[in-house]
Amino acid sequence: xxxxxxxxxxxxxxxxxxxxxxxxxxxxxxxxxxxxxxxxxxxxxxxxxxxxxxxxxxxxxxxxxxxxxxxxxxxxxxxxxxxxxxxxxxxxxxxxxxxxxxxxxxxxxxxxxxxxxxxxxxxxxxxxxxxxxxxxxxxxxxxxxxxxxxxxxxxxxxxxxxxxxxxxxxxxxxxxxxxxxxxxxxxxxxxxxxxxxxxxxxxxxxxxxxxxxxxxxxxxxxxxxxxxxxxxxxxxxxxxxxxxxxxxxxxxxxxxxxxxxxxxxxxxxxxxxxxxxxxxxxxxxxxxxxxxxxxxxxxxxxxxxxxxxxxxxxxxxxxxxxxxxxxxxxxxxxxxxxxxxxxxxxxxxxxxxx
Amino acid sequence: xxxxxxxxxxxxxxxxxxxxxxxxxxxxxxxxxxxxxxxxxxxxxxxxxxxxxxxxxxxxxxxxxxxxxxxxxxxxxxxxxxxxxxxxxxxxxxxxxxxxxxxxxxxxxxxxxxxxxxxxxxxxxxxxxxxxxxxxxxxxxxxxxxxxxxxxxxxxxxxxxxxxxxxxxxxxxxxxxxxxxxxxxxxxxxxxxxxxxxxxxxxxxxxxxxxxxxxxxxxxxxxxxxxxxxxxxxxxxxxxxxxxxxxxxxxxxxxxxxxxxxxxxxxxxxxxxxxxxxxxxxxxxxxxxxxxxxxxxxxxxxxxxxxxxxxxxxxxxxxxxxxxxxxxxxxxxxxxxxxxxxxxxxxxxxxxxx
DNA sequence: GCGGCCTGGTTATACGAATTACCAGCCCGG
DNA sequence: CCGGGCTGGTAATTCGTATAACCAGGCCGC
Numbered sequence: 168x169x170x171x172x173x174x175x176x177x178x179x180x181x182x183x184x185x186x187x188x189x190x191x192x193x194x195x196x197x198x199x200x201x202x203x204x205x206x207x208x209x210x211x212x213x214x215x216x217x218x219x220x221x222x223x224x225x226x227x228x229x230x231x232x233x234x235x236x237x238x239x240x241x242x243x244x245x246x247x248x249x250x251x252x253x254x255x256x257x258x259x260x261x262x263x264x265x266x267x268x269x270x271x272x273x274x275x276x277x278x279x280x281x282x283x284x285x286x287x288x289x290x291x292x293x294x295x296x297x298x299x300x301x302x303x304x305x306x307x308x309x310x311x312x313x314x315x316x317x318x319x320x321x322x323x324x325x326x327x328x329x330x331x332x333x334x335x336x337x338x339x340x341x342x343x344x345x346x347x348x349x350x351x352x353x354x355x356x357x358x359x360x361x362x363x364x365x366x367x368x369x370x371x372x373x374x375x376x377x378x379x380x381x382x383x384x385x386x387x388x389x390x391x392x393x394x395x396x397x398x399x400x401x402x403x404x405x406x407x408x409x410x411x412x413x414x415x416x417x418x419x420x421x422x423x424x425x426x427x428x429x430x431x432x433x434x435x436x437x438x439x440x441x442x443x444x445x446x447x448x449x450x451x452x453x454x455x456x457x458x459x460x461x462x463x464x465x466x467x468x469x470x471x472x473x474x475x476x477x478x479x480x481x482x483x484x485x486x487x488x489x490x491x492x493x494x495x496x497x498x499x500x501x502x503x504x505x506x507x508x509x510x511x512x513x514x515x516x517x518x519x520x521x
Numbered sequence: 522x523x524x525x526x527x528x529x530x531x532x533x534x535x536x537x538x539x540x541x542x543x544x545x546x547x548x549x550x551x552x553x554x555x556x557x558x559x560x561x562x563x564x565x566x567x568x569x570x571x572x573x574x575x576x577x578x579x580x581x582x583x584x585x586x587x588x589x590x591x592x593x594x595x596x597x598x599x600x601x602x603x604x605x606x607x608x609x610x611x612x613x614x615x616x617x618x619x620x621x622x623x624x625x626x627x628x629x630x631x632x633x634x635x636x637x638x639x640x641x642x643x644x645x646x647x648x649x650x651x652x653x654x655x656x657x658x659x660x661x662x663x664x665x666x667x668x669x670x671x672x673x674x675x676x677x678x679x680x681x682x683x684x685x686x687x688x689x690x691x692x693x694x695x696x697x698x699x700x701x702x703x704x705x706x707x708x709x710x711x712x713x714x715x716x717x718x719x720x721x722x723x724x725x726x727x728x729x730x731x732x733x734x735x736x737x738x739x740x741x742x743x744x745x746x747x748x749x750x751x752x753x754x755x756x757x758x759x760x761x762x763x764x765x766x767x768x769x770x771x772x773x774x775x776x777x778x779x780x781x782x783x784x785x786x787x788x789x790x791x792x793x794x795x796x797x798x799x800x801x802x803x804x805x806x807x808x809x810x811x812x813x814x815x816x817x818x819x820x821x822x823x824x825x826x827x828x829x830x831x832x833x834x835x836x837x838x839x840x841x842x843x844x845x846x847x848x849x850x851x852x853x854x855x856x857x858x859x860x861x862x863x864x865x866x867x868x869x870x871x872x873x874x875x
Numbered sequence: 876g877c878g879g880c881c882t883g884g885t886t887a888t889a890c891g892a893a894t895t896a897c898c899a900g901c902c903c904g905g
Numbered sequence: 906c907c908g909g910g911c912t913g914g915t916a917a918t919t920c921g922t923a924t925a926a927c928c929a930g931g932c933c934g935c
């Protein structure tokens with residue numbers, strides 16, 4: 168007897184010996200193999216012995232024999248930084264678990280060497296597939312080695328178009344957000360967008376396109392002065408909201424490209440003595456669960472359907488979808504809270520500090 | 522040639538055949554086994570063949586043969602809910618990776634059946650150990666099955682005292698937070714604590730004890746009216762701060778048992794027209810990176826050293842520490858920002874709405 | 876009274892890598 | 906000219922499981 172129970176574990180041979188049968192019998196009985204017949208008494212003996220000895224199947228032996236492992240690799244560039252990363256993993260894991268699979272996760276933090284090495288390790292473990300997830304929606308280069316296994320790109324798009332991908336419907340989200348404000352009666356609607364590090368940020372581009380489309384459809388010519396670029400953090404929302412509201416013709420509503428930006432806008436508005444939604448209406452994006460419901464007033468925003476996207480990624484993997492660059496886009500539902508109201512009489516605004 | 526490269530993968534036998542040597546030679550050469558001698562030419566041929574065929578070792582065969590796998594199990598009850606969960610995983614994974622190990626993660630979301638099943642699966646995969654992590658510091662019951670393998674309880678304590686555990690120094694943290702306020706000159710210091718669902722919440726108890734010790738040491742008799750219990754969310758901070766400040770003898774400083782509570786307090790103070798830290802000083806706990814730096818003013822708070830704790834958990838696992846219930850406590854460093862100042866003249870306060 | 880067919884199992888093998896034991900050929904010393 | 910040692914490898918076995926192939930004994934039919 169060693170430190171932790173029996174180190175190498177009880178094997179089928181041990182069970183067989185204890186039950187007075189052959190190893191094959193143990194395997195067949197325990198797996199309840201179809202088309203085999205054993206006496207009820209033998210089955211009992213086998214099960215009893217297995218329980219008594221604490222038998223647990225050795226997954227490695229099984230995989231070696233069967234050729235395919237019950238694991239899925241999940242490689243992300245984040246986890247630590249993105250508070251909603253957990254949502255993606257939650258969805259992926261839920262689906263994996265339903266299919267009897269375990270998730271082998273690695274978050275690379277952007278370290279390419281670590282990424283390459285982890286992928287090698289995962290492939291060594293014969294994962295059934297790999298989900299390659301990104302912290303934010305962008306266009307990225309997928310490591311070549313992923314071509315050896317079913318793979319799905321999550322929350323981003325493969326530049327080379329070799330892998331199926333899953334991402335949110337950014338344009339539609341931007342449209343819905345803006346439409347919500349238009350429907351409330353707003354005409355001067357600003358947008359505080361995300362900064363695009365490399366000009367390829369679908370989240371920024373798409374949400375902006377949707378914003379413009381909604382305005383145009385409503386017969387409004389988008390005012391370039393009302394489109395501002397923030398940094399995606401609270402400070403970007405703060406600075407830009409401040410600038411917008413103290414400008415010549417301040418908006419009556421602001422669409423913020425993410426909730427953190429909206430939070431910053433709230434703080435700027437509060438500092439200016441403007442109330443949400445009394446003086447200014449605000450719509451966010453992300454529905455970050457630790458933030459949006461707790462802003463005062465609660466933030467009306469678009470939900471990023473991360474749980475569903477995570478699930479779907481694993482589903483695609485398991486479906487063994489034909490390898491192609493097809494992208495699936497998930498709808499971002501509007502989550503209604505209290506940050507939108509009809510615009511105040513124009514006369515009440517104009518200076519930014521009533 | 523099938524869909525994803527060679528499905529079952531290139532084996533050593535394939536390499537051996539290609540290089541015109543035996544499988545044993547391939548193994549010995551590729552592993553650079555000590556005490557063996559092969560001609561330089563043979564080595565070259567083997568390496569060339571391995572590269573050409575894209576040989577990758579089958580981890581399962583290796584584990585089966587060697588008896589020990591290069592994986593560590595990480596079971597948590599959160600990920601989705603706790604934004605800082607990633608920090609723990611980040612630390613654990615970093616250390617695991619340095620030791621050449623992969624992390625097999627499962628977040629149970631509190632589902633005991635899933636937890637039991639995942640642990641079974643992990644043990645089947647012969648993980649080198651299991652980190653059993655909790656979302657918040659508490660006393661919990663560790664599943665018996667973990668006795669079969671090295672295990673460490675992270676961010677909690679094992680009720681039965683069978684497993685080593687790692688947790689933050691709550692009491693010291695509460696002391697430092699309170700001391701910071703005392704040193705600034707405050708005498709009436711309130712605390713908005715976390716709710717203890719079962720009366721066994723070390724975070725709440727410990728931080729409170731530290732608070733009391735600091736006050737007592739300073740010759741102040743803790744005023745029970747200044748200790749309030751919130752729900753750990755923004756709303757708990759809001760409601761209690763409102764009550765405190767509109768009470769008979771409002772405090773000049775508030776120690777919030779977590780950052781979210783502090784955020785709520787900020788919002789209540791803003792609503793009352795009180796400024797931080799001009800009218801009221803605030804100290805938080807957690808140093809939540811998406812929150813504390815972005816509050817206005819930045820929140821002075823205590824950092825929960827999750828990355829280090831995660832690392833340490835894996836370290837303990839690998840050290841094969843003797844199994845005992847020894848607990849290690851990590852210091853929570855004070856992170857200084859702008860939410861603490863010297864108290865205003867008492868006369869300026871008193872009503873809560875100057 | 877013997878072939879055939881159920882019943883209730885067993886034997887043997889493969890999966891892929893690591894490792895131990897062994898071996899052929901050659902050189903050298905005595 | 907024979908034994909010993911070195912060089913450069915190979916053969917065989919092991920890990921734990923799944924499964925295809927096989928087999929002994931009893932019973933039945935004809």
